[in-house]
Amino acid sequence: MDTLEAINQLAKFLARRDIEAVNAKTVDLIILLGNALPYTIEFVADLYHKGIGKQVMIVGGKGHSTTYLWEALKQDKRYTHMEVENQAESELFKRILVEQYHLPKEALFIENQSTNCGNNATYAIEKMAAYHLDPKCILIIQDPTMQMRSHLTFMKYLKEVKLISFAPFIPYLKQEGEEYFIEPRSINGLWDVERFISLVMGEIPRLRNDVNGYGPKGMNFIFPIELPPEIEACYSYVQDYGLQNFGHTVKDRPRESKYEV
Numbered sequence: 001m002d003t004l005e006a007i008n009q010l011a012k013f014l015a016r017r018d019i020e021a022v023n024a025k026t027v028d029l030i031i032l033l034g035n036a037l038p039y040t041i042e043f044v045a046d047l048y049h050k051g052i053g054k055q056v057m058i059v060g061g062k063g064h065s066t067t068y069l070w071e072a073l074k075q076d077k078r079y080t081h082m083e084v085e086n087q088a089e090s091e092l093f094k095r096i097l098v099e100q101y102h103l104p105k106e107a108l109f110i111e112n113q114s115t116n117c118g119n120n121a122t123y124a125i126e127k128m129a130a131y132h133l134d135p136k137c138i139l140i141i142q143d144p145t146m147q148m149r150s151h152l153t154f155m156k157y158l159k160e161v162k163l164i165s166f167a168p169f170i171p172y173l174k175q176e177g178e179e180y181f182i183e184p185r186s187i188n189g190l191w192d193v194e195r196f197i198s199l200v201m202g203e204i205p206r207l208r209n210d211v212n213g214y215g216p217k218g219m220n221f222i223f224p225i226e227l228p229p230e231i232e233a234c235y236s237y238v239q240d241y242g243l244q245n246f247g248h249t250v251k252d253r254p255r256e257s258k259y260e261v
Helices: 003-014 041-048 068-074 090-097 117-130 144-157 193-207 229-246
Strands: 029-033 053-061 108-111 137-141 163-164 173-174 177-182
Touching: 003 041, 003 144, 003 173, 003 193, 029 041, 029 117, 029 144, 041 137, 053 090, 053 117, 068 090, 090 108, 090 193, 108 117, 117 137, 117 144, 144 163, 144 193, 173 193, 177 193, 193 229
Parallel strands: 029 053, 029 137, 053 108, 137 163
Antiparallel strands: 173 177
16 A cells, blocks of 8 residues: 555545436435535536436535635636625525526525534525425535535434435546646646645544544534444555655644534
8 A cells, every 4th residue: 555545545435426327317406515616516517407406405604615615716717707705605606506507596595504514414404494395315415525424414314315425526646756636637626735635634533433533422413434444544554654745744633622614
């Protein structure tokens, strides 16, 4: 095992895909969760225009990644005309879906108060009731590094609804000579390498069902899972041996607060 292989195995695990391809006949509602990657908007628009999901709920207020979204939109020439500062993630996503990708407003529902992965789910469920939405099958779309945790959060609260995760892409770290970069390079607004590694490494402790994790034995934010041994091995390898290759250190996030991020 080397560092790149270990990081990429972790990233693939986090970028949960429950199916090989999305079938239009199986999805009632797409839930697009707020994040810092404008590509997720484009991905959902493409799904909708292919007839996958009759309705889209966009979830997200202003959270820890919102400033990254604002910067990504300001650097994308397609969106430089937009005023993005101080706007909720869901409001920006909705505007882009309508103006740039021509989704009908009546097909879009927003939740604009949630600030983290946990209340993304609980607030979305409240809004579904308020909008009288009763989906039997929901397709969840999120930043690939947060796809697994988002899915497990919805699983905690929606036990009678079929949930399908389909990460919009599977990122991987690549090296050419002295340069490290994230593939696929064709996607605008990807993380820099240090942030990508920090996000990937920060997710694994959260997914554990122990006193420090987000499962019932810890913070109780997510449906419990047992991390596969190979994923724990990859995490330990990168933590113990791999991070010096990138000139920085990423440690487990300390439990400073009862509130989730």
